Amino acid sequence: xxxxxxxxxxxxxxxxxxxxxxxxxxxxxxxxxxxxxxxxxxxxxxxxxxxxxxxxxxxxxxxxxxxxxxxxxxxxxxxxxxxxxxxxxxxxxxxxxxxxxxxxxxxxxxxxxxxxxxxxxxxxxxxxxxxxxxxxxxxxxxxxxxxxxxxxxxxxxxxxxxxxxxxxxxxxxxxxxxxxxxxxxxxxxxxxxxxxxxxx
Amino acid sequence: xxxxxxxxxxxxxxxxxxxxxxxxxxxxxxxxxxxxxxxxxxxxxxxxxxxxxxxxxxxxxxxxxxxxxxxxxxxxxxxxxxxxxxxxxxxxxxxxxxxxxxxxxxxxxxxxxxxxxxxxxxxxxxxxxxxxxxxxxxxxxxxxxxxxxxxxxxxxxxxxxxxxxxxxxxxxxxxxxxxxxxxxxxxxxxxxxxxxxxxxxxxxxxxxxxxxxxxxxxxxxxxxxxxxxxxxxxxxxxxxxxxxxxxxxxxxxxxxxxxxxxxxxxxxxxxxxxxxxxxxxxxxxxxxxxxxxxxxxxxxxxxxxxxxxxxxxxxxxxxxxxxxxxxxxxxxxxxxxxxxxxxxxxxxxxxxxxxxxxxxxxxxxxxxxxxxxxxxxxxxxxxxxxxxxxxxxxxxxxxxxxxxxxxxxxxxxxxxxxxxxxxxxxxxxxxxxxxxxxxxxxxxxxxxxxxxxxxxxxxxxxxxxxxxxxxxxxxxxxxxxxxxxxxxxxxxxxxxxxxxxxxxxxxxxxxxxxxxxxxxxxxxxxxxxxxxxxxxxxxxxxxxxxxxxxxxxxxxxxxxxxxxxxxxxxxxxxxxxxxxxxxxxxxxxxxxxxxxxxxx
Numbered sequence: 115x116x117x118x119x120x121x122x123x124x125x126x127x128x129x130x131x132x133x134x135x136x137x138x139x140x141x142x143x144x145x146x147x148x149x150x151x152x153x154x155x156x157x158x159x160x161x162x163x164x165x166x167x168x169x170x171x172x173x174x175x176x177x178x179x180x181x182x183x184x185x186x187x188x189x190x191x192x193x194x195x196x197x198x199x200x201x202x203x204x205x206x207x208x209x210x211x212x213x214x215x216x217x218x219x220x221x222x223x224x225x226x227x228x229x230x231x232x233x234x235x236x237x238x239x240x241x242x243x244x245x246x247x248x249x250x251x252x253x254x255x256x257x258x259x260x261x262x263x264x265x266x267x268x269x270x271x272x273x274x275x276x277x278x279x280x281x282x283x284x285x286x287x288x289x290x291x292x293x294x295x296x297x298x299x300x301x302x303x304x305x306x307x308x309x310x311x312x313x314x
Numbered sequence: 315x316x317x318x319x320x321x322x323x324x325x326x327x328x329x330x331x332x333x334x335x336x337x338x339x340x341x342x343x344x345x346x347x348x349x350x351x352x353x354x355x356x357x358x359x360x361x362x363x364x365x366x367x368x369x370x371x372x373x374x375x376x377x378x379x380x381x382x383x384x385x386x387x388x389x390x391x392x393x394x395x396x397x398x399x400x401x402x403x404x405x406x407x408x409x410x411x412x413x414x415x416x417x418x419x420x421x422x423x424x425x426x427x428x429x430x431x432x433x434x435x436x437x438x439x440x441x442x443x444x445x446x447x448x449x450x451x452x453x454x455x456x457x458x459x460x461x462x463x464x465x466x467x468x469x470x471x472x473x474x475x476x477x478x479x480x481x482x483x484x485x486x487x488x489x490x491x492x493x494x495x496x497x498x499x500x501x502x503x504x505x506x507x508x509x510x511x512x513x514x515x516x517x518x519x520x521x522x523x524x525x526x527x528x529x530x531x532x533x534x535x536x537x538x539x540x541x542x543x544x545x546x547x548x549x550x551x552x553x554x555x556x557x558x559x560x561x562x563x564x565x566x567x568x569x570x571x572x573x574x575x576x577x578x579x580x581x582x583x584x585x586x587x588x589x590x591x592x593x594x595x596x597x598x599x600x601x602x603x604x605x606x607x608x609x610x611x612x613x614x615x616x617x618x619x620x621x622x623x624x625x626x627x628x629x630x631x632x633x634x635x636x637x638x639x640x641x642x643x644x645x646x647x648x649x650x651x652x653x654x655x656x657x658x659x660x661x662x663x664x665x666x667x668x669x670x671x672x673x674x675x676x677x678x679x680x681x682x683x684x685x686x687x688x689x690x691x692x693x694x695x696x697x698x699x700x701x702x703x704x705x706x707x708x709x710x711x712x713x714x715x716x717x718x719x720x721x722x723x724x725x726x727x728x729x730x731x732x733x734x735x736x737x738x739x740x741x742x743x744x745x746x747x748x749x750x751x752x753x754x755x756x757x758x759x760x761x762x763x764x765x766x767x768x769x770x771x772x773x774x775x776x777x778x779x780x781x782x783x784x785x786x787x788x789x790x791x792x793x794x795x796x797x798x799x800x801x802x803x804x805x806x807x808x809x810x811x812x813x814x815x816x817x818x819x820x821x822x823x824x825x826x827x828x829x830x831x832x833x834x835x836x837x838x839x840x841x842x843x844x845x846x847x848x849x850x851x852x853x854x855x856x857x858x859x860x861x862x863x864x865x866x867x868x869x870x871x872x873x874x875x876x877x878x879x880x881x882x883x884x885x886x887x888x889x890x891x892x893x894x895x896x897x898x899x900x901x902x903x904x905x906x907x908x909x910x911x912x913x914x
Contacts, residue, residue: 132671140484141484144320144484145320147320147486148318148320148486155484155485156483156484157483157484158322158482158483158484160482165671165674165705166669166674166877167669167670167671167672168669179560179562179563180450180479180556180559180560181479181485182560182639184563184641184644185639185640197666197669198669200664201669220880221667221668221669221672222670222672222877223668223669223670224667225872225877225879225880226872226873226875229668230665230667232667237664240664
């Protein structure tokens with residue numbers, strides 16, 4: 115691959131629901147990558163899909179070509195919602211890592227009775243057959259850290275050990291991007307998420 | 315030392331405009347183009363003029379005025395916006411410019427947020443103007459100052475065409491200098507240029523044709539096209555715009571020996587294409603949407619009598635619809651050369667619930683649609699328009715969506731065709747100001763017996779909350795006149811105009827009943843700020859809860875479709891979640907008075 119810095123190439127997919135903070139999560143990683151001198155390309159879902167729809171962000175560390183991860187190209191998937199992990203599996207390598215928040219967000223199609231939400235345990239069991247799965251309830255973790263809104267940052271913490279970016283750079287980036295008065299909560303959420311994956 | 319920043323493609327494009335010395339910027343919001351103006355407007359110490367115009371045609375003409383005064387101007391829009399602005403644009407190509415003029419027209423292959431996926435490069439061909447087609451956000455930024463210079467050199471407007479993946483891609487961007495010296499505006503009275511009478515238009519057309527070859531030659535020398543000839547390679551690949559990076563990555567991945575031509579400008583660089591065609595046997599052309607490069611390559615090969623086989627959209631190797639990616643390129647290679655490329659399908663089979671975007675919890679459009687449906691019922695026709703409220707298709711009150719402003723005119727056409735059912739159309743405030751006004755004027759003038767509902771949420775919400783003439787402030791937050799929709803409709807002759815608060819169901823339904831009875835064009839304006847921009851502006855409402863003692867589990871509130879209302883299947887009771895914004899509409903729907911405000 116064409117690499118400017120010789121950094122190992124990592125393709126990361128962040129999936130979730132519009133409003134969960136997937137864009138902030140990718141921004142934290144993106145900004146930290148640039149500070150660390152790592153070329154980065156990312157693609158985001160904006161516009162129509164933001165209104166509670168399904169969202170997917172592509173993040174390519176060490177890449178200086180396109181921003182779209184090829185099918186079966188992603189090394190890691192960070193899923194902010196369990197059903198949204200399954201929706202984008204085509205992009206994940208066989209044997210890739212999935213870090214998944216087990217807290218569900220029920221779509222209107224389910225509340226209105228048009229569709230059924232699959233059983234979460236069944237999702238996790240099926241995923242584990244083919245991939246390395248790290249699952250925990252990141253909403254509850256963030257709540258323990260001080261606010262459910264820090265869920266996305268807890269998830270960035272959870273994936274941080276897999277990224278070729280120093281932890282300090284990621285924390286700097288969290289500090290720069292979250293509201294001033296929530297920095298402490300977000301730092302805590304980051305650490306708790308990181309520990310959750312380290313321990314598992 | 316270089317400065318690198320992590321930026322959204324549209325922010326990088328805005329930066330390119332600064333580095334190119336832009337002096338006037340105008341646009342109409344449209345995904346994926348909107349953040350360019352948003353970014354320029356948010357900047358401190360602006361030394362340029364900026365506006366959100368009422369529509370793309372107007373924005374284009376504002377940019378033309380500036381360019382004719384000799385300063386660098388830009389107009390931004392989404393691809394379909396150029397249909398609205400095509401009238402000035404086509405003739406502008408004849409008249410030309412003095413100051414550089416860039417029309418940034420963002421394409422949306424795959425219709426991520428659009429009603430079609432037309433290819434703006436065709437417009438460039440049609441208008442005989444050059445087009446820049448960036449392959450990365452960095453290139454997009456770097457192209458802009460060049461495009462300004464090019465526009466000034468040939469005194470011609472240019473099209474700059476990012477696609478969704480450029481505009482909404484992010485990347486580390488190397489920044490350049492922002493110039494401080496800018497020319498003073500001066501309108502030179504060149505009447506043979508600026509007055510397009512037939513006697514002036516004819517020689518300008520001849521002139522436009524005469525500069526095609528010099529423009530092509532200049533573009534061929536530009537850094538945006540590049541040819542890598544591999545000795546002995548019999549396969550050539552041509553990639554255009556963003557598709558070129560997908561092709562390049564796939565070729566590197568496969569380690570395939572192929573000569574590679576990257577195209578970033580139109581008219582295409584004939585010289586480079588010829589050079590490639592002379593050395594290879596087969597060329598695969600990879601470009602999104604229309605076969606524009608492909609058609610040119612075929613012409614060039616035929617003229618030069620080169621027996622190269624040219625593969626692309628023709629033969630079905632590369633799809634003509636949707637966006638491309640690396641996998642599509644591999645698929646095309648496989649088809650063309652019977653290569654053994656690993657299949658990419660089949661992961662896990664689990665039935666998933668669809669998660670389409672929906673109107674927000676507390677969105678006033680949902681409330682308006684609820685009342686509309688109550689009054690007009692199933693035996694009515696509901697033309698609608700383009701905005702967040704198009705999501706009201708789930709409410710059964712959106713039955714047509716064609717283009718901006720079309721709801722009212724389609725309603726008129728339905729009526730005049732003799733459709734007997736009552737017709738109630740809906741259109742947002744910004745869309746009404748955009749092109750709905752003309753349609754209302756026409757409906758009144760031609761006596762269409764229809765109800766026009768203006769969903770006035772006091773902002774252009776779908777594209778990220780841009781101001782419009784109804785809100786009382788400009789793009790930079792400066793106070794301006796707040797145009798009254800009601801006065802405007804009355805001035806255009808609408809016989810019945812009522813303003814309602816859609817959160818008040820009874821009041822709204824009364825207005826709809828009166829409008830339905832009214833003989834002629836009746837207007838109902840449902841006025842309530844967007845919940846997102848309202849919250850940002852400090853509107854706080856007390857959220858609601860369901861009293862489990864009173865709830866009968868009838869699901870009337872659940873059927874309303876608000877994302878804040880769920881149903882607890884175990885206890886057969888409705889539940890209101892933390893998403894509740896306190897609009898109170900569900901409390902009015904509940905027949906058992908089971909929904910009330912949270913006690914403070």
